[in-house]
């Protein structure tokens with residue numbers, strides 16, 4: 455049962471069971487050829503965008519800092535290729551965020567920046583400073599700066615670390631490949647986080663549809679104190695932060711609160727091993743493993759892609775498309791963002807690139823709501839989308855607040871299950887925007 459302040463929603467679990475479509479599970483990670491140019495956006499994390507720290511004509515190397523932010527919620531941005539800064543241009547992210555983008559013409563030498571050396575880490579403060587310098591943001595897709603996540607104000611009340619290896623979105627196998635290809639590095643990362651945050655218990659949560667990942671990590675944690683593999687039911691959105699906390703610890707994160715408020719820090723599994731690699735090498739976050747799939751792609755697979763590489767360049771490296779994609783998704787089909795041009799670049803938190811034909815994308819006619827209640831029955835947060843939709847139509851702020859629309863995590867379960875093919879998640883987003891606008895007006 456999720457409890458949000460005064461209102462209490464009686465939920466057992468919610469969620470849906472879409473097809474897995476993990477077609478690329480056996481595709482080992484391949485290095486994408488270095489593209490001629492990369493376009494690196496300055497908005498790759500939650501919070502204000504960074505500002506470029508380089509100018510046109512500057513020479514950069516792999517790992518050179520090219521963007522820094524002034525706000526608290528920020529993470530530096532680094533060059534993913536060596537070469538020359540060709541342009542600094544205005545850019546609109548697929549999420550509509552506006553920012554600058556640094557365009558680099560690659561020299562294909564991949565010369566590392568001279569600052570790329572293992573950081574001096576010996577205590578909590580130096581550990582957090584290193585994670586900040588690494589530019590790491592949540593690699594599961596959220597883009598939350600990891601150094602902030604690892605340094606909550608009430609760290610002394612946190613007792614549990616959850617490593618999120620659920621990867622419940624259909625198609626995506628990026629985290630799964632990390633478990634198979636780098637299990638020792640995953641465990642090294644877990645031990646580093648446990649050590650510097652002084653956490654006694656760690657659970658690595660993985661869905662049961664990944665038995666090979668479960669087996670290899672179970673083998674690696676044998677004999678290690680305080681690290682346990684938790685096999686999770688295969689059910690979307692098992693990897694959502696609030697859901698995985700509830701499934702593993704039974705603790706419920708109230709609306710507007712953070713995992714640390716219930717004594718938990720949650721970290722994506724690829725983020726965890728990235729920390730271990732960064733402490734060993736000092737190479738910041740300049741490349742991301744991306745699952746490339748969909749019925750249009752000739753050769754689906756998992757690719758290590760320099761950040762800023764255009765979608766078109768990734769598609770070409772996979773042999774191109776054998777039919778015209780009608781829909782390109784950054785991320786999975788449940789929470790991914792649809793993009794309108796294949797010139798968009800891969801960002802730090804891009805974990806999938808899906809190319810679907812019109813047939814596969816399955817555009818269907820939207821019908822009237824038949825008040826069947828299925829959307830409410832699958833909502834992991836116990837929300838009532840039809841009532842929220844009606845309240846938003848008349849901009850009833852009090853009712854939207856009472857219905858707690860801000861608890862919506864935009865997981866997409868309601869749209870998935872709707873027999874009338876209504877854009878239910880979209881209407882939740884609109885209702886949240888209504889509340890945000892009302893709050894801004896009040897201020």
Ligand code: SF4
Pocket residue numbers: 829832833834835836837839861862863864865866867868869878879882
């Ligand atoms: S998108 Fe929001 S309303 Fe819909 S199921 Fe997910 S949490 Fe519930």
Ligand code: SF4
Pocket residue numbers: 822823824825826827828829830839840868871872873874875876878
């Ligand atoms: S699932 Fe669709 S048709 Fe059923 S109540 Fe929700 S919005 Fe209406």
